[in-house]
Amino acid sequence: MIGYLTRKVFYRNLTSELTEIILTENGFSINQPFGAKPKLYNWEDLQTIRFSDNYNEVIVEKSDGQIALNNNHIGWYELIQYVPSTFKEFDFKYVAELIDSLKSCGVCGIVAVKENKCLVCETVAWNEEMNENKFDYLKSKQSEFYSDRISNGKEVKKIAEPEHGFKADKNWRLYILIN
Numbered sequence: 001m002i003g004y005l006t007r008k009v010f011y012r013n014l015t016s017e018l019t020e021i022i023l024t025e026n027g028f029s030i031n032q033p034f035g036a037k038p039k040l041y042n043w044e045d046l047q048t049i050r051f052s053d054n055y056n057e058v059i060v061e062k063s064d065g066q067i068a069l070n071n072n073h074i075g076w077y078e079l080i081q082y083v084p085s086t087f088k089e090f091d092f093k094y095v096a097e098l099i100d101s102l103k104s105c106g107v108c109g110i111v112a113v114k115e116n117k118c119l120v121c122e123t124v125a126w127n128e129e130m131n132e133n134k135f136d137y138l139k140s141k142q143s144e145f146y147s148d149r150i151s152n153g154k155e156v157k158k159i160a161e162p163e164h165g166f167k168a169d170k171n172w173r174l175y176i177l178i179n
């Protein structure tokens, strides 16, 4: 059994990465792992929503305090695209430019490559400096990525579908054979 303090230190990143932001009809909910109760936020109860100075977090202010939503939370990139335009201090231009700058990922098929790394599957995008040719690289990354999913009993899609607020690339191909 790992004590509370140790857990807080060592699992801190994991907790953050397993936290999921889900859009609701009137706002969003924050779902933390390990059985914590989801916290609901309605847009109309929020005073301000803005990015942190380094743009890695969204700072949400309520009458009883503020929360910081980190960009490694699942659903963060979806949330920032759904902030109502009534929040004048929110940087909508940054969001539009960010989403527009994303490139398609050859491994998972989601348009989520930012600064040469996919935000969804975390693969480094193939580039000219790699020793492997593009096809071999994509194939080996796909088999790495999907064999894990297969052994976990998860279904493997043969067509990329939009997820977490990202678009899918219609031209994406699965190079490995799934039997």
Ligand SMILES: [Zn+2]
Pocket (backbone or CB within 6 Å): 105, 106, 107, 108, 109, 110, 112, 118, 119, 120, 121, 122, 123
């Ligand atoms: Zn990807």
